[in-house]
């Protein structure tokens with residue numbers, strides 16, 4: 001399996017502001033004799049969503065902690081928002097926001113007080129702090145709950161407050177460590193909407209997740225971390241193409257047309273009862289064209305043509321350890337349908 005699907009673009013070496021939000025080379029980290037990160041390289045363009053996938057204990061949170069200056073790597077270099085992680089940690093901290101497993105929300109005080117505390121930490125004037133807090137309470141649908149202790153908030157409200165607190169500092173890069181773990185489907189979708197809105201405002205999102213549909217839905221690029229290394233990275237579509245399972249399915253209604261097509265498309269798996277042919281394919285335009293050309297040459301026309309590409313679950317299981325257990329993602333209608341189609345195909 002290739003270590004990387006796509007070539008890694010060069011990062012700016014002269015320190016001038018560039019369109020690269022995060023670049024890292026050779027990041028290593030061990031705890032005692034356990035190597036957690038074993039040479040991680042990353043390149044994340046500004047204004048994009050990057051998702052880091054990996055099974056439990058793969059080192060996703062460790063990567064976030066290193067890039068957000070909370071943990072020092074044993075080796076490797078990284079630039080975040082144009083600043084060297086080791087030489088300018090304060091500048092990195094000023095440019096980023098971090099939310100997730102180590103939430104900053106204080107449950108003993110109200111949502112509004114949490115935001116005002118953040119405004120104080122960012123040295124905003126009293127007036128400006130109140131203005132910013134009011135705007136964020138409105139934006140994150142927390143006005144009703146503003147005067148209640150944060151400990152009374154639901155999981156979704158706490159996550160929204162956490163992100164709102166991060167935004168007080170107007171960060172250009174936000175690390176979201178498993179932002180929707182434990183949220184119900186409505187809250188997950190609300191969180192996805194928030195993430196999309198942030199990106200449309202030019203913010204770069206570094207997301208860790210075990211929900212494959214979340215990465216599929218949000219990320220411009222996805223990297224899979226396993227055994228301390230990035231074992232593959234690319235767009236969701238690129239990743240899906242590197243695992244086997246993709247095929248084109250042709251369905252015919254006339255048995256004689258089906259027989260002619262089956263005779264011509266040698267190598268296709270036949271289902272004589274359903275009058276369908278299944279041709280292994282990576283789903284690319286080139287392969288699709290070749291199938292269509294062969295049908296044209298044989299003078300036959302299929303009644304239905306469907307392209308099946310593997311989903312990110314296939315990618316995850318193919319690339320990570322056998323004992324890797326991603327959290328069961330709440331199934332969307334689409335993944336349920338895909339699963340049904342795959343079961344049907346297997347019959």
Ligand SMILES: Nc1ncnc2c1ncn2[C@@H]1O[C@H](COP(=O)(O)OP(=O)(O)OP(=O)(O)O)[C@@H](O)[C@H]1O
Pocket residue numbers: 031036054055056057058059060061062063210
């Ligand atoms: N401070 C620490 N001391 C010792 N071991 C640690 C420490 N922090 C993390 N580890 C270990 O490093 C490994 C990677 O942990 P990390 O939290 O980065 O994984 P993760 O991919 O975020 O996992 P999860 O999905 O379960 O949150 C784990 O085996 C963990 O036990």
